[in-house]
Amino acid sequence: MxxxxxxxxxxxxxxxxxxxxxxxxxxxxxxxxxxxxxxxxxxxxxxxxxxxxxxxxxxxxxxxxxxxxxxxxxxxxxxxxxxxxxxxxxxxxxxxxxxxxxxxxxxxxxxxxxxxxxxxxxxxxxxxxxxxxxxxxxxxxxxxxxxxxxxxxxxxxxxxxxxxxxxxxxxxxxxxxxxxxxxxxxxxxxxxxxxxxxxxxxxxxxLVFSPIGDRCGVYAEPSSIEAAAYEFADTEKMLLAAEELYGPYLWGRYDLLVLPPSFPFGGMENPKLTFATPTIIAGDRSLTSLVAHELAHSWSGNLVTNATWNDFWLNEGFTVYFERRIMEALYGPEYAEMLHTLGYQDLLHTLDDLSSSPLDTCLKLNLENRDPDEGLTEIAYEKGNYFLRHLERLVGRERFDGFVKKYFSTFRFQSMDTAGFEQFLEKELLNGNEELRRQVNTQGWIHSPGLPAGTPAMHAALFEKVLQELHKWLAGTPAQELVTQGWSTHEWLFFLTNLPDTLGMAQLEELDHAFGFTLSHNAEIQAEWYRHAIRHGYTAAYAALEEFLVRVGRRKFLLPLYKALLQTPEGKSLAQQIYQKARPNYHAVSTSSLDALLRV
Missing domain, CATH: 2.60.40.1730 (tricorn interacting facor f3 domain)
Incomplete structure (x- = not known):
């Protein structure tokens, strides 16, 4: 029926x-x-x-x-x-x-x-x-x-x-x-x-439309359509890779809509029409893992949906895992490992940020009497993905892929809660194997705070070269002599996120002069660089920082930057001054968080 x-x-x-x-x-x-x-x-x-x-x-x-x-x-x-x-x-x-x-x-x-x-x-x-x-x-x-x-x-x-x-x-x-x-x-x-x-x-x-494949296309304002069509050219390849992994796409067309920059998220997986932030249009297709993520939601989330927001990890953990399998299929395992490693870094930061509320670091949440937006953290995304990679390592990729494919086909167009998932896991994967059940440790991963003891760290091989260049610079090699040719956004982000907290003004100026971070057209790089600029009082970047905060409404960028401003002696008044100007450009999803932060 x-x-x-x-x-x-x-x-x-x-x-x-x-x-x-x-x-x-x-x-x-x-x-x-x-x-x-x-x-x-x-x-x-x-x-x-x-x-x-x-x-x-x-x-x-x-x-x-x-x-x-x-x-x-x-x-x-x-x-x-x-x-x-x-x-x-x-x-x-x-x-x-x-x-x-x-x-x-x-x-x-x-x-x-x-x-x-x-x-x-x-x-x-x-x-x-x-x-x-x-x-x-x-x-x-x-x-x-x-x-x-x-x-x-x-x-x-x-x-x-x-x-x-x-x-x-x-x-x-x-x-x-x-x-x-x-x-x-x-x-x-x-x-x-x-x-x-x-x-x-x-x-x-x-809005105008441009096709980018047999089943895929992009909508955008006329002034943006050419850049958007170029950026998303691999979408049809992503769709074919996704189907090869976990079964047919059941929604007909898969199109994207590039929204104005006030959109509060990177993307929203609305069926048949992903809403996307213009901040992923970098000109080099380096941020399109977000497209793979929203596409993957066509299975994990849209097809099999978390029954309540307490089960949000079932949407996002599966989607992050699936997204990176798509990127691996298109660009290779080393590329996917970079994404996993950056996600792992974000997870560690989130675990630290939530140290005063450890129960919020469980996969299965209790958000009763709370706004469910409070559960939209990297825990659901990256700890969920980490748990699924843990399962894959234990049973092997072929067996795990069969499990995921059956999960999507069995429960398609239905909702799933955490208890139901655990029952399916027991039946289809554990199947009475006590040793495997002990190794899987659903209690530790799903119902306990943090990461289980002994969980291995993630580290991408391509980032070793980044660390070598970073260490060379810290040892005195001029920034302009570093070997950075061909670095993707992911390598640059790893470089920036691993800069020490003790940088001097001359070092910041040298990096900025060599690599142009302040005036970058890549929103991910800008946001990470501006955090360093705020922390160290690099005022040469403040005009660009203000322009960024006024123009961009993506909550992922806004919250860390405003928080960073509030942690500096002169930053509180600057944050409130910028927010007063920027607030009309933000969606309520962002202002609901920022109003409380800035006590507006």
Missing amino acids: DYNDSPTATFTADPHSFSQPQKARITHVDWQLEVDFNTKTIHGSGIYHLAHSETDEIVLDVRNLQILAVYLDDESQATDFRLGEEKPFLGQGLHIPLLPQTRSLRLEFKTTPGSAALQWLEPTQTAGKTQPFLFTQSQAILARTWLPCQDSPGIRFTYTAKVTVPAHLLPLMSADNPQQKNENGTYFFKMENPIPSYLLSLAVGD
Whole structure:
């Protein structure tokens, strides 16, 4: 029986949703959405198709969303509804009474200035500087701020949407998408595979399309499309490599959308249409492992989804592992090991940062009464990946690949919690082998803080050459005489992240003069260099630092840089001065973290 129609589907209790899907749930929605840039609102209505047992209500999640009317089935008379108590970051439960024969609801609603998923950009905040832009970010629990929904990753539904926008703009969704504008500004979207609400997305802007393969293409503003198409040219190769590893891609097309720089993440794996930050367009395709990561989510996350945000590692640990297998298939094992090593460095930093809250370094989290965004750390990504590499080493790659492939095929279009994964692991891989069970040590990896004792460090062979050059420089060799030709972004990042904390001003000036870090066009290199500049008071980089912080909204870069500023004597006032200027350019996902940090 199809998941959507099953009256007996089971659900993991989700502390971040008011919905009670075991009693009543959404199976399909037909939305009509009108995007109004003048008022910065979305006016919407939706017909919600339901599955329910013997219950007298359905509960949806809403937050800072205006509910205008609710109708049962085809009734013309609006029905009563009740909004529950408002709770921080969760919003409210929308309680709608049902009759035994009720099979659908029609809801009318409107977004508000508090709809945190939405970012409305002025023309000056876009690449082209002439047209406005709108994009959504629904993960983790922000879908409820722009659409009434059951906002839990454990609840899946299909949808259609009729979207009306100004005729000179193009809308795109996590669905089948148009490739060019029409004359009337009305578009129809369809998602036939069941998805959770956090994968709902909408973007509207002056966008054009360029194909980069039989099943892949890229959308961007006209001024950015050529650079984006060049940067993502290997996407189709990545897709073929992914299918070779873990089975067919089940979503039809795989396209990318390059968003304005205020997008708070590197990428967002919206089905059929990855949202991507322009900070990965470096001109040399050196940062496209992010594309492999978002593509891998088409299996780990979009196909088999964490049941709750406490199980977030099941999405991201698998995706990081899969991403690096794709990169290995395309560029070789030494290249992939560089990515693993940089990730390991990030993991060690995160373990240190979270030393005062050790339970947050377990893979299986407890985020009840907390914003699930607090669980979006390198623990889920890199410790999760490390655990899967640990399994691979124990049983061999061939056997482990068979296990992962069966995991994706067995649970496709379903949700998975940590307990369910452990049961599958026991059945398919451990299979009663006590010695293997002891070596795997799920208690130590999944349910205990930090890394298990005796866990080997990661180190890439290509980074040995980087360390040799770094040591030569520290021993007195001029920076301009170092052998750095052909270094990728990853080698430069390893060089920068391993600089000592005791650099003098003359050393910083020498490095900057030799390699041009301050004015680099590579966002990863800029962000790492600016951390050193802040730590050592290298004020020659401060103008570029400010320009970077005002222009770029990617939270991965913002939080470390603002934190670094706050740790210097003169940095607090500078951080607040820059933030006051930059804040209008940031999405709510970023400002929610930064407001607390800077006490705005």
